[in-house]
Amino acid sequence: MKQIPLTSCLILILTPFALAxxxxxxxxxxxxxxxxxxxxxxxxxxxxxxxxxxxxxxxxSDEAWMLPISSSRLSPGKITPRTLDMPGLPPFFLVGDDPKSLAWLQERGTVLRELGTVGLAVEVADLKALARIRAAAPGITILPLNGNSIATRLQIKHYPVLVTATSLEQ
Structure with a gap:
């Protein structure tokens, strides 16, 4: 019969006591x-x-590495306004570099600033397009981001769209 060294026995006996x-x-x-x-x-x-x-x-420092941004589940178009029940959700909006989004930003810029919204550019070809989007809404933070996950969660297919804790509207 083989003998187990003393240190091996001690390890086996003391292991349960050493666990955190x-x-x-x-x-x-x-x-x-x-x-x-x-x-x-x-x-x-x-x-x-x-x-x-x-x-x-x-x-x-440099957003060029993030571009282009393309959200395959979203496209420019009309949305049907509806109510949401998402308490605590800060207001944000989705836009692209298309003419409809740029016009929407210019029309709604004051309201977007008053609400303290942050914009997500979900369709942006390059830095020039991102600059055009930001120029259409001065004073509002707009960041490039793929919007597919948001589109799925909110069940939307089109932008521009304003999302608040209580509503989804254009």
Whole structure:
């Protein structure tokens, strides 16, 4: 019969005692990280109302690597307005570099600024197209982003569209 060295026996015997025990910390609010992020954001952005994050386009050193953006599930067109029940959702909008989106931005620019919206350019060919979109709505943050996931979740097929916590409209 083979003998097991003493160290092997000790390892086998002591292993269950060496395992870390899971400790659950109770009493912490569920949104503690969100609170911390809001405080950090307020410090970075000079106390933005409602603690909402505002991206500074100038902080993005070079967006060319993100372009072109093409959202295959979205196209320019008419949407049917409807109500939403998404409490806490900050207002945002989806646009492209098409003439309809640019005209919509110029028409709705004041309302979009008053609501504090952030724009998502879901169809952008290049930096010149992104510059045209931003020029149509000065003072509003507009970032290039593929909109397929948003289109699926909100069950929309067209843009431009304004999305708030209570409505989806054009």
């Amino acid at each position: 025990e899971l400790t659950v910390v109770e009493g912490l609010p569920g949104d503690f990280a969100q609170t911390d992020l809001r405080v950090f954001d307020a410090q970075m952005n000079g106390g933005t109302p409602n603690g909402l994050f505002r991206a500074e386009v100038s902080l993005l």
